[in-house]
Amino acid sequence: MGECMELSEFDKLGRLDDWVSPNCSSCGIFLVCSGQCVVAVPTPSILTPTFDLELCRTQLEKEGFHVPVEDFEIPLRTALESPSIRRYLFFNSSLFHFIMAPIMYVVLWCAVYSSLHVYLDESIVNLWVLCLCVSFIVVIVTVAFILVFHCSNKEINVNTDVRLVKVNERLIGHDLLLGVADWIEKCTGKMQLCCIFWDLGPCLQTLTETLEKLDLVSDEIKNKLKKRMSHLTVVAEVPPSEPEDGESSEEADEGHPLLGRGRESHALPKKRQEVILTQTFNLLPDFTLSCQDIANDLLMIYSAVYVKLLVTERLPTSFHNLDLERNHCTTASLCLCQYVQYKLLQ
Numbered sequence: 001m002g003e004c005m006e007l008s009e010f011d012k013l014g015r016l017d018d019w020v021s022p023n024c025s026s027c028g029i030f031l032v033c034s035g036q037c038v039v040a041v042p043t044p045s046i047l048t049p050t051f052d053l054e055l056c057r058t059q060l061e062k063e064g065f066h067v068p069v070e071d072f073e074i075p076l077r078t079a080l081e082s083p084s085i086r087r088y089l090f091f092n093s094s095l096f097h098f099i100m101a102p103i104m105y106v107v108l109w110c111a112v113y114s115s116l117h118v119y120l121d122e123s124i125v126n127l128w129v130l131c132l133c134v135s136f137i138v139v140i141v142t143v144a145f146i147l148v149f150h151c152s153n154k155e156i157n158v159n160t161d162v163r164l165v166k167v168n169e170r171l172i173g174h175d176l177l178l179g180v181a182d183w184i185e186k187c188t189g190k191m192q193l194c195c196i197f198w199d200l201g202p203c204l205q206t207l208t209e210t211l212e213k214l215d216l217v218s219d220e221i222k223n224k225l226k227k228r229m230s231h232l233t234v235v236a237e238v239p240p241s242e243p244e245d246g247e248s249s250e251e252a253d254e255g256h257p258l259l260g261r262g263r264e265s266h267a268l269p270k271k272r273q274e275v276i277l278t279q280t281f282n283l284l285p286d287f288t289l290s291c292q293d294i295a296n297d298l299l300m301i302y303s304a305v306y307v308k309l310l311v312t313e314r315l316p317t318s319f320h321n322l323d324l325e326r327n328h329c330t331t332a333s334l335c336l337c338q339y340v341q342y343k344l345l346q
């Protein structure tokens, strides 16, 4: 299996030391294995989340990964640097949820107490009993909301993870995958842009073999994928179709904006450049493609959420019917292909 590679550039006393598995160390050679965090760049302020992309690329170069600007800064700026995405990153951050929990408790407590106080006679119900009952109800409701937010943060996020698909499609050519990790540590919000080393070959082969064993033509598998991926839609800006040129309109309607295979951009007439339409695309795989292409698309779609869960140690730990011996990541409970199988095919 080819999930490990020798990387003499790494300093054995550096950050990666924590991620080296016993198997790798036992080789006597410093190795970097799939799943090891190569670079993690924190955001200077969680209120306006931004990442120093030049610093991140410089650090990658120091670690031996030479990624050109067009494969790193340019797609990442498109994915993460619009004001609306920055606002979303803050309002969806663990820190914001952490701050909102006590505020929500107080507001709910006041609302429930004042509502019950109007209808209940103080001579019948003791004030302390009322306060205890209200507190009990509000604690249950608040914990339920916290659990919902906690669970939703472990799922793929269309506004962040899916936007990074195009970045990861380019980075995987350099054996890297990237994701935005966000967690609370010692009552402080942490948000980092994390790059991990990943050898996609073994995962692609395993997932392709798995898809080949499954009957992708059957309605059962199609319905399962449709059900589990129906929410993965993206809105993209596309040029308007040109009525007198049939071929151009076909191109505008072509499949996925993020997973465009062999798509080329053509210069548009000035009038058409001024008019841009928004169109919704679903990331459901094209079943007419080969199993390898479908496997590659699925791995790329789930790559950013996998990185996010891997570096924050939130990958699922209980699963059935997975061949755990074929885990291509020595640092986590699941590798990327197993995570895709867990989310989509089980």
Ligand SMILES: [Zn+2]
Binding pocket: 202, 203, 204, 206, 326, 327, 328, 329, 335, 336, 337, 338
């Ligand atoms: Zn794998």
